[in-house]
Amino acid sequence: MANWYLQNGKESDVVVSSRVRLSRNLNGFNFLNRCSKEKQEEILEKIKEIVPSLGYGLKFIKLDDLDEVTKLSLVEKNLISPEFTVKNKNVKAIIINDEENISIMLNEDDHIKIQVFSAGQELDNLMSLIVEIDEKLGEMVEYAYNKNFGYLTASPVDTGTGMKASVIVHLPALTLTGNLSKVLRIVNNFGLSIKGVYGEGSQNYGDLYQISNNQTIGITEKEIIANVKNITEKIIEQERTARKYLCKNELELRDIVYRAFGVLTFASKLGTEECRKLLSEVKIGVDLGILNEIDDGKVRKLELYTKPGNLQKYVGKTLDGYEREIKRAEIVKQIVK
Amino acid sequence: MMCQNCGKNEVTFKYTQVINGVKKELNLCDNCARELGFKDINFNMPISFSSFLSDFFNDYSDNLLPSFMGNQAKECSGCGTTFDDFINSGEFGCSECYNIFKDRISPILKNLQGANRHIGRGYREIAPSADNEEKASKNVEKKEKKESKLEKLQKDLQKAIKDERYEDAAKIRDEIKAIETTKASKTKKNENKENKKEE
Numbered sequence: 001m002a003n004w005y006l007q008n009g010k011e012s013d014v015v016v017s018s019r020v021r022l023s024r025n026l027n028g029f030n031f032l033n034r035c036s037k038e039k040q041e042e043i044l045e046k047i048k049e050i051v052p053s054l055g056y057g058l059k060f061i062k063l064d065d066l067d068e069v070t071k072l073s074l075v076e077k078n079l080i081s082p083e084f085t086v087k088n089k090n091v092k093a094i095i096i097n098d099e100e101n102i103s104i105m106l107n108e109d110d111h112i113k114i115q116v117f118s119a120g121q122e123l124d125n126l127m128s129l130i131v132e133i134d135e136k137l138g139e140m141v142e143y144a145y146n147k148n149f150g151y152l153t154a155s156p157v158d159t160g161t162g163m164k165a166s167v168i169v170h171l172p173a174l175t176l177t178g179n180l181s182k183v184l185r186i187v188n189n190f191g192l193s194i195k196g197v198y199g200e201g202s203q204n205y206g207d208l209y210q211i212s213n214n215q216t217i218g219i220t221e222k223e224i225i226a227n228v229k230n231i232t233e234k235i236i237e238q239e240r241t242a243r244k245y246l247c248k249n250e251l252e253l254r255d256i257v258y259r260a261f262g263v264l265t266f267a268s269k270l271g272t273e274e275c276r277k278l279l280s281e282v283k284i285g286v287d288l289g290i291l292n293e294i295d296d297g298k299v300r301k302l303e304l305y306t307k308p309g310n311l312q313k314y315v316g317k318t319l320d321g322y323e324r325e326i327k328r329a330e331i332v333k334q335i336v337k
Numbered sequence: 338m339m340c341q342n343c344g345k346n347e348v349t350f351k352y353t354q355v356i357n358g359v360k361k362e363l364n365l366c367d368n369c370a371r372e373l374g375f376k377d378i379n380f381n382m383p384i385s386f387s388s389f390l391s392d393f394f395n396d397y398s399d400n401l402l403p404s405f406m407g408n409q410a411k412e413c414s415g416c417g418t419t420f421d422d423f424i425n426s427g428e429f430g431c432s433e434c435y436n437i438f439k440d441r442i443s444p445i446l447k448n449l450q451g452a453n454r455h456i457g458r459g460y461r462e463i464a465p466s467a468d469n470e471e472k473a474s475k476n477v478e479k480k481e482k483k484e485s486k487l488e489k490l491q492k493d494l495q496k497a498i499k500d501e502r503y504e505d506a507a508k509i510r511d512e513i514k515a516i517e518t519t520k521a522s523k524t525k526k527n528e529n530k531e532n533k534k535e536e
Contacts, residue, residue: 027432034416034430128500131458143460144432149442150455152435154428156446159435161457191451218452222492 003100005077006300009120013287014236016168016208017119019078020126020225022134023153023162024112025144031154032107040091040107047106048093050140054133056097058104063092069318072309078117078168079103102133110153110162112137119300121232123165123225131221150217160217165228168197169235172207172284173242183235190231191215198276206276211235243288250290257285261293264302265336269325275306275332294336301335340366413437459485487516 005017025031026046029039044062051060063071063085071085080094084105095104105113114137116130144152151162158164174180187194194211196204211232213224246253260281264270270278283299285291294302305314306328312318315327338348346366353362412419415433420441423429435442446453490513497506 025432030416030431031429033426033428034418128496138460145460146432146435146455147459148439148454149435149446150457151460152429152432154430156429156442156449159446160450160452160455163457215450215452217446217450218454218456220457 004117004119005100005304006297007119008296008300009118009122011121011236012119012296014169014171014239015121015232016170017078017117018122018126018167019115019117019165020123020130021164021166022112022114022130023110023151023158023164024114024134024137025152025154026111027142027144029111032110033154037088037091040088043111044091044093044106046141047095047112050137051095053140054095054136056102056133057099058095058097058102060093060095063089063094069309069312073307073313074103074309076307076309077304079115080105081108084108102129109155110158121167121229121236123167123229127165127221127225157214158216161219161221161224163216163221163224164212165224166210166212167228167232168208168210169232169239170206170208170280170283171235171239172280173246174239175207177242177245179238179242183238187211187231187235190227192228192231198273205273205280207280243284247288253285253288254290256281257291261285261291264332267329267332269322270306270328270332271325272306272308272328275328279303279306298335302332305331305335338364340364340369342366342369342372411437459489487513490516 009015009017026043029035029043032040035043048060051058066074071080074080074094075082075085077100079096079100080103084092088107091107093106095106096102101117103115103117105115114130114133116126116133118126146152150160153159153162171180171183174183184194191214192211193214194209197208197210198204198206211228213219213228215224260278264275264278264282279299279302282291282294282302283296286294286296286299304310308324311324311328311331314331319327340346340348341364343366346368348364349367350365350370351363352365352370353360355361413430413434414437416430418430418434420438423434423438429435429438443453490509494506494509494513497503497509
């Protein structure tokens with residue numbers, strides 16, 4: 001079966017994917033800002049040893065052993081943070097499985113950052129999975145924990161549960177109808193944060209937004225999940241209402257969708273941002289049944305393989321910007337066919 | 338056009354600022370722009386969260402209650418981080434910092450997150466069985482722990498039922514029973530100890 005980022009999960013017309021993260025540190029080691037290279041090596045070694053007994057088909061990979069394109073492709077899939085690939089690369093590692101639904105970053109902001117992923121809205125299942133992993137791991141190593149402050153992290157913004165739950169939502173109709181700012185305000189009022197996946201405001205090509213919790217202490221894991229879930233449900237509702245509104249003027253919408261599809265499939269070269277914008281318009285067409293030439297599985301494929309890193313992975317060689325634009329147009333044609 | 342600052346070189350850097358409706362334009366050459374600190378600005382750089390935090394904490398440290406000011410110079414015995422270090426970086430150095438600066442972290446967490454007490458999942462709730470003498474003195478604490486454990490088990494039970502893992506649910510139910518009975522009769526204290534070890 002295809003990996004999660006190529007699947008369509010629950011509420012996939014609006015929710016692209018879900019993720020839950022736990023930040024953990026080892027007892028007996030300083031946090032990373034006070035941790036020597038040698039000690040950081042030691043942390044890697046310590047955890048490397050126990051990876052086989054963790055199960056889930058997880059493998060330990062040092063970041064240094066990955067080439068630049070692979071790293072970029074992992075960042076694009078959201079499996080590692082962009083910052084993770086930048087500094088002190090030689091004392092960083094990831095633990096990842098073939099399905100890529102589990103990715104543990106070692107020596108990122110904290111010693112351990114466990115992450116689980118799924119397509120669609122799957123926060124409940126993800127939480128069960130991450131708790132299971134966390135319990136196993138917590139048996140084998142000793143976490144830094146304090147009865148008062150919970151799981152201790154370098155930055156106080158993560159202390160407590162150490163948990164961040166997030167979903168990525170596609171909100172083209174709210175954007176088109178000019179209602180997005182209202183939504184952003186409401187989400188913020190509920191103590192959650194929402195931000196554009198590819199930049200803010202009008203610069204956000206692709207209409208993708210990430211919703212996540214801010215509070216990590218004085219709140220239970222279940223409450224965090226419930227909060228993000230509730231708000232997401234409300235946003236789904238609003239987005240669907242906005243889409244129905246757009247459908248009232250089907251000709252206008254059809255025009256937008258098919259213009260995008262036309263450029264996407266007939267262009268001889270495509271820029272990253274242009275492609276993202278077109279795909280967003282094509283996706284809403286597919287989700288509303290206006291565009292039948294491709295299905296949502298192909299949309300996911302297009303989304304993934306038109307990103308610079310994954311594009312180069314797909315082709316199997318490194319390409320410069322101009323070459324990528326040409327190849328991107330070719331790949332789109334291949335996938336659409 | 339020549340540089341406004343030195344008047345010698347061609348302008349390569351333009352900077353416009355509008356403050357309270359007053360527009361100010363700067364036309365500078367490469368050298369002057371660098372000297373005046375403009376060229377170092379990286380426009381693509383996202384605001385680093387830790388530096389943002391440190392600004393926040395800086396404002397904060399001036400307004401700290403006098404009772405917190407006393408141990409400002411205190412150093413963490415675990416890693417040598419001082420509270421000032423934390424204010425500058427927004428990060429603690431080790432888990433011991435949370436003990437050393439406990440009184441000062443609490444109000445910060447309260448402002449930052451609206452709460453300062455962990456109520457989520459516990460870690461290794463069942464403490465490894467301590468010496469018998471110590472146990473008597475820790476009785477009260479133990480009672481608390483047991484209760485939170487009971488709560489956890491009850492939650493687990495609900496979840497197991499919801500997930501239709503009935504075998505697990507039965508096990509959890511038995512565990513809950515065991516704890517409840519030991520609670521009722523203190524004479525069975527020893528038996529409970531064994532249960533706890535098994536778990």
